[in-house]
């Protein structure tokens with residue numbers, strides 16, 4: 001064949017030498033403007049320049065990979081993704097995460113050669129791996145475990161001691177590193193450099209003795225460091241906060257929205273029974289891609305501890321009251337002071353749109369013309385995700401108030417109205433206030449009806465305290481700073497006596513003789529929120545109208561993970577716990 | 583056919599009379615009664631080894647030891663330094679069909695195994711004694727080789743055995759145990775060396791025989807219990 005292609009001497013003597021033979025001209029594209037190739041016999045039509053691994057994903061072929069991450073640069077260092085491509089020189093295997101598509105190429109991902117390679121790569125990755133899955137938080141969502149079961153399944157042939165590296169190494173406030181488990185895919189290094197724009201991680205030394213490390217004296221303290229835990233395909237980087245808190249296969253996941261700031265990052269809310277265990281970013285191209293900040297990850301803590309679980313009437317020697325009683329009391333007080341024109345309403349932009357729609361409707365029914373805006377004070381901000389406004393729903397509050405024809409006033413004006421004696425009674429939906437002195441002011445009011453979920457100073461100042469359920473315990477909507485309405489779904493039923501904000505408002509409204517008999521957040525939105533300018537927002541999340549029985553249906557197939565299948569396991573545990581500690 | 587069918591021969595005239603047979607039965611009972619009443623009884627709880635022909639076991643003063651492999655009351659296997667072998671991996675809690683194992687994990691310092699069970703509670707009333715937990719455990723940390731059954735209690739809560747009640751019996755070390763291979767700063771070096779000496783290779787296959795700790799016999803346990811006057 002080589003002989004045939006060799007240009008012969010007589011031809012060279014010809015006046016016009018033939019062009020040197022190159023590779024055959026590429027065939028004309030089957031689909032103009034696109035590249036057509038076959039992957040495992042399936043035809044894929046993709047844009048030129050697409051990576052083979054992405055083209056494969058489009059036709060439903062999953063190429064195993066570790067180092068490749070679609071939002072990071074290509075490193076092609078793990079070699080797990082090698083596939084056969086008909087255009088590769090010498091029939092060498094090509095990394096699907098680095099090779100781009102070419103017209104007419106046949107890609108094969110399941111040939112014996114590829115399988116051998118996958119097994120070999122896994123054997124190498126596992127060579128010095130400690131396989132201490134029993135104490136590894138990644139177990140259950142570990143790519144090493146998954147791929148071992150799918151592609152390897154052979155015993156270790158290493159008959160000498162494994163390499164010993166550092167374990168349990170706190171890299172910074174949020175992340176703990178186990179260097180033995182690291183497969184050196186450098187995803188974390190690339191994330192810190194390219195996405196977090198804080199190159200705080202690097203690889204030190206060489207060969208099998210390489211390890212991930214921070215620079216001397218500089219901890220991994222970026223505000224986005226938590227994301228490396230999510231992208232680490234193995235259990236090398238684990239969350240210090242979630243460490244040993246639970247096994248991931250017991251957790252279910254609900255689609256939720258982070259309440260940390262007005263960006264409204266989409267998150268997976270991982271829960272078991274009636275506790276939230278962690279928040280993980282959920283993919284949303286328009287808002288947070290698939291990242292979130294470390295502060296947002298901790299926002300679930302108040303949902304688990306120090307909750308207001310019972311209604312209360314009276315300050316100081318206050319006694320827990322049944323919710324119906326407290327609602328009746330609150331309604332009577334509100335009616336009384338509203339009639340005298342001494343009532344003010346303080347709504348928190350931390351509550352859901354449905355809570356605020358319902359609250360505005362009830363406020364309107366009480367004859368109010370303005371509402372004051374509470375909420376958490378401003379915090380830090382940067383160019384990436386975090387916004388200074390640490391309330392998830394300020395836009396929602398403005399929309400809801402405008403729809404009800406209520407003017408929006410700041411908390412400073414409320415303080416002034418109270419000081420002037422114009423406002424003698426207050427109704428707060430949500431207990432967060434931006435100023436630390438507000439609680440002391442409220443504590444002097446003769447009537448302070450407060451719907452709160454956490455036992456904070458403001459809640460303690462209430463004369464009637466109504467237990468309000470936080471985000472995981474209700475369905476709802478947040479409108480982020482850009483006006484994008486985003487739904488969050490209920491993970492578990494409200495704890496104790498608490499009820500969602502809209503339900504408390506509905507109870508209050510009914511006690512006041514208003515027609516507010518809503519039975520779900522959806523109903524509230526249908527009744528009050530249809531006219532809001534929310535773009536093409538539809539309330540129902542796909543799949544629409546998930547039926548909820550007494551116990552919540554396990555959510556969480558959204559990211560392909562099986563739902564926690566042991567809803568009752570923890571119930572038993574709770575029974576046992578109650579008996580043992582009680 | 584793997585078994586033999588025995589057909590009763592038809593009753594003869596004497597049997598059909600009934601009374602002689604009744605008298606014979608009463609005679610057997612009376613013989614046993616007087617023999618047990620007057621003759622010395624061998625109290626060996628292992629009836630197979632008794633010198634006298636009496637087989638009655640005076641339960642609960644005497645207890646028949648269970649055969650090896652019997653799934654008795656759980657125990658958490660200790661290491662020689664008194665800590666549990668358990669690393670709180672939740673495998674047993676995951677596999678348990680009765681969902682009766684409750685674990686709370688926590689972090690421990692100075693040991694290559696970073697995790698230990700802060701709480702480990704088994705609800706013995708809920709347990710169906712299937713032994714899956716023993717099979718599932720990757721650390722040979724939970725066993726049912728105590729040769730006892732759950733002791734009777736007056737309350738249901740009494741059947742909740744926690745890590746203090748469960749952690750007992752003969753300690754076990756394997757050569758592959760990380761605290762032996764890598765050392766543990768929380769363990770006294772001399773003790774660690776002693777543990778290394780006593781460590782045994784990990785059994786290649788798990789059988790009932792192997793899941794019994796050598797030198798840990800149910801018969802011996804029963805004898806000890808007897809010695810204590812239990």
Ligand code: SF4
Nearest residue numbers: 132133136139142235
């Ligand atoms: S990373 Fe963790 S879960 Fe994955 S194989 Fe290693 S020890 Fe097991």
Ligand code: SF4
Nearest residue numbers: 182183185186188232
């Ligand atoms: S720590 Fe995780 S993400 Fe970083 S290189 Fe190692 S395996 Fe990859």
Ligand code: SF4
Nearest residue numbers: 678709710712713715
């Ligand atoms: S023996 Fe079976 S039912 Fe009992 S604790 Fe173990 S796994 Fe659960």
Ligand code: SF4
Nearest residue numbers: 668669671672674719
């Ligand atoms: S399976 Fe074994 S090591 Fe794991 S939690 Fe249960 S007893 Fe402990």
Ligand code: FES
Nearest residue numbers: 065076078079097
């Ligand atoms: S995923 Fe392609 S080499 Fe790592």
